[in-house]
Amino acid sequence: MCRRDRHRPHAGWSGRGFCGTSSERRVLAWRPARPDTARERGAGTAGGWHVQQGNRGTSGGQRRHRQDPPAWRIPQARRQRSRGSGGNCIARRPVPLTGEVPLFDERTLLSTASRLLAREPSLPVALADTARLLTEALSGDGCLVYGIEANGELVVSATFPVRPPPKEPLRMPSGFGVTGRVAADGIPAVLVDDNPRNALHRELLGLEPGQLVSRLCVPARSPQGGCAAVLAVHSLARREFTSGEIDAAQRVADLVGLRVQLARASSALGDFEDRWESLVAATVTAQEGERRRVAGDLHDGVTQALASLTFHLSAAEVALTERDYDYGIDQVRAARATADLAFAEARNAISGLHSPVLEDLGLAAGLVSMARAVPNVQVEVDAQDLDLPVYVEAALFRIAQEAVQNVVKHADAVRALVSLVKRGRSIVLRVSDDGRGFDAPGRVSSALRGRDAASQYGLMGMYERVQLLGGHLSVTSDRGEGTTVEAVIPEVMN
Ligand SMILES: Nc1ncnc2c1ncn2[C@@H]1O[C@H](COP(=O)(O)OP(=O)(O)O)[C@@H](O)[C@H]1O
Ligand SMILES: [Mg+2]
Structure with missing residues (x-):
């Protein structure tokens, strides 16, 4: 059966x-x-x-x-x-x-x-x-x-x-x-x-x-x-x-x-776990981005102000030692103003605000103001008044700050020129000096990160800011021939 x-x-x-x-x-x-x-x-x-x-x-x-x-x-x-x-x-x-x-x-x-x-x-x-x-x-x-x-x-x-x-x-x-x-x-x-x-x-x-x-x-x-x-x-x-x-x-x-x-x-x-993981990854990335922003702002804003402060205090010390009281008092006043700026930069880096100079004056005038505060080097500014979004102005200002800071720190230059122009459909920010020059990377890429990261922090910061705006950065230099830093970003008008 x-x-x-x-x-x-x-x-x-x-x-x-x-x-x-x-x-x-x-x-x-x-x-x-x-x-x-x-x-x-x-x-x-x-x-x-x-x-x-x-x-x-x-x-x-x-x-x-x-x-x-x-x-x-x-x-x-x-x-x-x-x-x-x-x-x-x-x-x-x-x-x-x-x-x-x-x-x-x-x-x-x-x-x-x-x-x-x-x-x-x-x-x-x-x-x-x-x-x-x-x-x-x-x-x-x-x-x-x-x-x-x-x-x-x-x-x-x-x-x-x-x-x-x-x-x-x-x-x-x-x-x-x-x-x-x-x-x-x-x-x-x-x-x-x-x-x-x-x-x-x-x-x-x-x-x-x-x-x-x-x-x-x-x-x-x-x-x-x-x-x-x-x-x-x-x-x-x-x-x-x-x-x-x-x-x-x-x-x-x-x-x-x-x-x-x-x-x-x-x-x-399972889907929820996947979404959770990507949320955690996004949070970590955002935290990392924020950490980099704070580090960048401290590096570009506060350290520049502190370097300037050190210079003014040293100049005041020498002047007072030589009993050149007028010059000494000028330097102390400049040091005081720079200390205020450093304080404001630090506060803004912590709170995530833009540079106080930029907020008050806008990009072109902000660059002029920044150049005036630079010790030892004669910095000229040729900046067009462009109607750029705030975040683009902030990025370009930080790049100019870092490039000028490098001139002061490394170039041993007499003169420097900061220019901001609209060229075709691009915005071009250029900082050039007549200093000693160095072995520059040319077109900067992420490969720079692989090299001694700590010693390239400023260059990497400039590169990352430009990259976020969809542009590119080049640093050209010859020993004894000065250095030119050029950031080119696509036109983004307000
Ligand atoms: N304008 C310049 N003139 C000469 N050397 C420069 C200039 N800009 C940058 N450099 C060189 O490139 C190096 C990297 O610069 P950067 O990444 O800004 O780091 P940092 O300024 O913190 O040393 C500097 O240590 C310096 O040797
Ligand atoms: Mg630097």
Whole structure:
């Protein structure tokens, strides 16, 4: 006896008669009349099919879950045949209805289903295993599991027997066909004589041309409401599905709904973790950017003011030692003003504000003011009044400050020239000196960072500011021939 036959104790049925045991007969006693009389047919139709509600009013002692809706019974192909359109249908074996007693131990079925759905880490494998379990429990020939996508479309995501995946998966628009309606309504449906039209669907069911199939479609309801999948068990032998079978299949399907929901939650958690990581990375980058800005402002603003302060105090010391009181007092006053500037620069570096000079005067006048405060070197400024955004002015001012600071610190120059012009569609800031020159990098790139970073901090700061504005920086110099720093940025007018 084949496995299926072992599970079909009613193989001896003849038509609707019964020759089984008395206990089986007792079960038959509470089976409602087969609901296919015209009187019992509901008025509602779906896709032109008459729809009947089966097992109305009783589950015959097989306790129906209070929330389990009754199944729809859809005698689709019967109607087609009566119209004469089913002439090419293969005559189905007069296999009697399977009967009303459960052919399986429901408790074992549910515990097996819950175990495999809980333990199998891969959702597709868990669905395929459940499809197999349900097929065997209901003595069917196979089971299709339809996943429901975000747009409501149904897609076959697991099958038993396992088949090689088709080139295009079987898709059904939301609400289409019986399966779509099961998904939409959350109510199981029974099709005793179904004759699917879709070729791929027929292939998945293993149907010959014209062959009919009996199907039970149950919704895998999500604990959050709605339907997460549909399980459709099919039998090539014509059969009904008992209320006990429908109830048990529904409970298995609800376990599937829970599993799918868990998989979605864990995928959402994964997405959340990814987003969290990128948020942390963005925060770290922002912190690093802020740290660099503070460091840059301290380097470009405060240290320049402090270097200037040192110069004025040294000059005052020499003047007072030589009793040149007027010059000494000038230097002390200059030192006092520079100390105020250093204080303001430090405060603004901490609070993130722009240079106070720039804020008060704008870029062109700010450059003139900055040049005036430079000790020892005669700095000329030739700056056009350009209407630039504040952030561009701030960046150009810091670059000029650092370049002039380098002239003071390293060039041993007599004269320097700061120019700011609009050339074509670019803004060009240039600081040149007649000092000793050095082994300059030419066009500055990030490769400079790899070299002795600490000794190139000022150059790197200039480079990064220019790069943020989408421009480029070059430092050209020859020993004894002076140095030229040129920042070119694309035109960004206010
Ligand atoms: N105008 C200049 N004239 C001569 N040497 C310069 C000039 N500008 C920069 N340099 C050289 O380039 C080096 C790097 O400059 P920079 O990155 O600003 O660092 P820092 O000024 O802190 O030493 C300086 O130490 C100096 O040797
Ligand atoms: Mg420097």
